[in-house]
Amino acid sequence: MSVGSGEARWEAELRALREELKQLRAEQRETALAVRELATTFRSLATHLGIAAEPYQKRDGGERRSDLPGFA
Numbered sequence: 001m002s003v004g005s006g007e008a009r010w011e012a013e014l015r016a017l018r019e020e021l022k023q024l025r026a027e028q029r030e031t032a033l034a035v036r037e038l039a040t041t042f043r044s045l046a047t048h049l050g051i052a053a054e055p056y057q058k059r060d061g062g063e064r065r066s067d068l069p070g071f072a
Contacts, residue, residue, distance in 0.1 A: 046052035 043052065047054060
């Protein structure tokens, strides 16, 4: 085996690994999107069924003295 063919083999292997990594990253993005959609669906179902409630949204009125510490 000559030095040139060894380098060509390594370059081909490196290209294959880069392509595999590119595909893996695309699959991870798709999986992350699917998980995000699933979480949104479960949250909506739980709210609809009364198992959970929408998160409390504080009104825009500044901080009031009657608010208890730690419950902002």
